[in-house]
Amino acid sequence: MSTTASSAISAMRALRAEIEGRLLHNEDYRAFMALNKAIDEVSPPIRSEIASEPHSEIGRVMKRIGEELFSKVPSQPEAAGRILSDYGPTTTADILEMIKEFGVTVSGNDPLINLSSSLSKSGHFRSIRINGVPHWWFKDRPLPSASSKEAIGTGSLEFGGLTDAGASAADSGSSDGGSDDAAA
Known part of the structure; x- marks a missing residue:
């Protein structure tokens, strides 16, 4: 050889x-x-x-x-997508912590807000609320079933903190993440 x-x-x-x-x-x-x-x-x-x-x-x-x-380091949305696939709906803060394992850095004065903005602008994710806490999930995938909800917590799911009229819009994937998601 x-x-x-x-x-x-x-x-x-x-x-x-x-x-x-x-x-x-x-x-x-x-x-x-x-x-x-x-x-x-x-x-x-x-x-x-x-x-x-x-x-x-x-x-x-x-x-x-x-x-x-x-050798290619994934983009912030690519790495977040891998995390969501593995762990289900996840908060911005948790994604920020786990994203480092992929070699991804999030810079700026407020990395939490920058990551939230990046995920929102990517067009692939939507903001949902689980027990009142903002989480990210895929726009084109249904939420995990009730049986898998135990793994992510109990309680009702509210989409993006919207009213009932807005919840159906969030269900169809039109939620853009909102600015309160960075606090997750």
């Missing part, structure tokens, strides 16, 4: 280990990995067609792919 291919493989293994460390916090990912391991243990080995290709070319291509895929 050439030095280039060996170097590329080492770099990819390091990236894989780093990403897997972050993913291990996700219960679904842990279940996925357990299933993969079980399948691998009972399946016969399969020789990859790529193995017959020149290693130096594979090394260059894989290094380029790895650099493109894993």
Whole structure:
């Protein structure tokens, strides 16, 4: 194996280990990995067609792919979307704390307000209230069901602190987050 291919493989293994460390916090990912391991243990080995290709070319291509895929720090809304997918509706303050794990920084005099503004302006999220506390959720996804509400608290859900007339507008995704969400 050439030095280039060996170097590329080492770099990819390091990236894989780093990403897997972050993913291990996700219960679904842990279940996925357990299933993969079980399948691998009972399946016969399969020789990859790529193995017959020149290693130096594979090394260059894989290094380029790895650099493109894993060196990019996600935007604030991208990182927030990952957090919401993993944890459900989340307050601005909690998103601000967790977003750091993705290498994302939120600057300015008031990072909480800046993050809230970024999420609101992205067009992907809406502000909802859980027990009177502002949380963020996806505009294009229904709220978690009543059975999963236990994981995020009890009580009724109020959309963006709006009246009944405004709640239906928030349900259709027209809530822009509002300025009080930064206090979450």
